[in-house]
Amino acid sequence: MKKLIYGINLTIDGCCDHTKGSGDEEIHDYFGNLMKESDVLVYGRKTYQLMVPFWPDIAKDLSGATKSINEFAQAFDSVERIVVFSRTLDKVENGKVNVVSADLKEEIIKLKQGEGKNILLGGVDLPSQMLALDLIDEYHFVIQPSIVGEGRRLFDNVTLLEKLPLKLIETKLFKSGAVALHYVRDDRHK
Template identity: 30%
Template structure:
């Protein structure tokens, strides 16, 4: 069974963006991209909300060939392009951009069944099973948690607070037990990377 991993940069007060979706207030540092590339190397599917997909497809495709960008950014661009993209939206029918050929749109009403299918997929003979990863996508993350579909939370918790008007990652109690798998402070970083496994056995998922 493949894992669904939710990864986000989070402020000390639990926000993933500032007012009006402003990301400039978030605690990015030099380790942020390296951590994301590490996660993407072990994944073959991106599960994204509509707004996050739109931001990604606008930004990432040209980065791969931009020699002014750091190599880690160019690698992320290539990894994103090569991954299967699954976008959850009830209104998106076009505008998939450069990734149209590798992108599937799923209606929110079919989220649970489609994610179950993705997680049950088996790798080809001699191949390693790879993960499904969700970045950003706060509305989608909340739905996935309520449905009991997230296997792991990987949070880069940064050294600042966004304050009022930000966008919270969580809007309700997580219906499962969190177990801390790893806590890591990268060299030369003020952020801490927290990895939690989620066990739903003792809790009924909210559906």
């Protein structure tokens, strides 16, 4: 069964607004490698529209400011399929993008039962819904070495029926002082 993996950048104070953090080369490499291990990307409409056409355009002409940005763009562009959950986006002009307005849990379970690599989840709203539905298998949090004091916080409006224990399986320290934390569900405590 495929795993649903959630990855996001955060500041020390929990801000997940993409305009508040910094993405250095090591961080782009880290998320690019996650992307290479996935064949499906899952986003809500807002995150999809932030990512496309931005990253595919960079991948076309390798116009990123650094090698790692270009490599991330290429990894993004090479993912086989993008699933966008939206009630407001009707269709897109891209053969590898599916817009879905059906039942979230049912669709994710179908994706997980498919063959191939992992499913990579991005954004804030959609992952919050999937957390509440207990669908996420792994979490990759990259903590930026800054406190911004404002902006959107991760899982701010999530209500869980019970605490979700996680098990830390890997850490990585970047030259910038950012830290990547890789967690899996710790089902021993259920």
